[in-house]
Amino acid sequence: MGVGSGRLYAAVAAGGFRRYATYRAATAAGVFTNTVFGLILVYTYLALWEERPHLGGYDQAQAVTFVWLGQALLAALAIGGGGMENELMERIRTGDIAVDLYRPADLQLWWLAADVGRAVFQLLGRGVVPFVFGALLFPVALPREVSAWALFLVAVALAMLVGFALRYLVALSAFWLMDGTGVAHMAWIAGLFCSGMLLPLNVFPGALGEVVRVLPWSSLLQGPADVLLGEADPVGVFVFQASWAVALLALGRLVQSVATRRVVVQGG
């Protein structure tokens, strides 16, 4: 991949960013929703940690921080949907995918770039406000060192890759199913549960906990949160995330090549 392709995919990412930046009312509505969800979860967690202090190894401030982190990352990582997968599935269903395929560009890299652009916008546009709101109104546990924040951002970047790789696979299922809505809904529910969005994964008991902590979704929220809260070795988290990213992106490439070679492109 040369400088030329680097500039192409940078342009695609910039476009992805600006597309979402266009819809200001939608962004404002999203910020409001994330803040309200955050409040509901915070009061639930406060009640829970009041009853069971140090549940899952977190103190109350850490649990509250976890909630606002989740709300800050929910849209950016499209854990509950809202990423590129809807658009890609629709393009496969209608046959518009033909337009993407005759271009001199790589399909997976193209959509990755567009999704990263979207994710960065949603991190800034939808993530920052609920997080600051929560940090100002509730007791939170945040690091003071810049280095800890830098490590957190690396974990978030890797989470974006894993999140994309999972949703790309979901979207490609539309080549066979035509309507991938069912698969997408299942993936979103699995994502909400297995990423720790409902409850931190270190709270999950026994075998269930063991399993969810090694699934790829734990790269999305649990990983970055533990890096920021100082609850895990950052290098270990990065290796875990990067391994899933590489494996899932490679699987995506494989499925993509089978799909584009064997499957009919719809419509005239």
Place this chain on the structure above:
Amino acid sequence: MTDGDGAAAGGAAFIELDGVEKVFDVRRKTGFLKRERREVRAVDGLSFTVARGEMVGYIGPNGAGKSTTIKMLTGILTPSGGRLRVAGIDPSRERTRLAHRIGVVFGQRTTLWWDLPLIDSYRLMHRMYRIPDARYRENLDRCVELLQLAELLEVPVRQLSLGQRMRGDIAAALLHDPDVLYLDEPTIGLDVVSKAKVRGFLRDVNAERGTTVLLTTHDLQDIEQLCSRVMVIDHGRLMYDGPLAGLHEVGESERTLVVDLERELPPVEAPAPARVVRVEGPRQWLAFPASASAAGLVAAIAARYPLVDLSVREPDIEAVIAKMYAERASA
């Protein structure tokens, strides 16, 4: 025009198809858990060549195999059999390399970025096709001028009218100076003024740049105004390949002679194969083969009947093609 014509006359085959086939497996439910597999031959032994700089119309009814052919020519679909080359490249094997040399406009789809201003899509093309900066500016300026896009560049694509969007799409397909342009229904849904603009621009591009154009359409005016050659495809086979005028003979089409007589008379007795098809007061309609001369027929009628006025109507090309399809279907 000289450029385009010279290239067409002297150029070797630029698009080459030799016995190309595309077979789809269609599974049909025939009962509980029972499925029947059936082969559908969308393209069935198609052979033709197009020279560099030619502008060829490619027509046929819905489902004839037009879009399948275009998809194989872009490399999106792999042929099931036969040999296919565009600019010496096997499209499905070297799709990305070929992509730099072709431009595609699907009238019913868009390559433009829906939520963003038109100019953003062009900047993306600049990067995607690695167009040298000076070349990009020159081509963009030209397209903006000829397709009247100046006021639209900053408008988000979703706010453009269909005609504006189509002009935007055609510009997007030409910024990288493609050697060949595939147009799939480029005037579908456009008003008369927009159609004229699009056709005029395509004529210019072909004449000045010698761009080879393969045009799929249901609008025969597109073909009449742009293409010296037309290919008719049906059921995946080539039924006709030649000048548009030649379709009349193949389709055994008929011209119509309308005569106004001095008074109401019984149907005139015209020399065969001409025959009266309609009588309305003093006016009568006679059908005769398009290949036959009207002069002899007119003289024969004038000699025996009180002729006041007459006119000859050329066959309707759409009727000719409809007749071809119908004959094929009943054969």
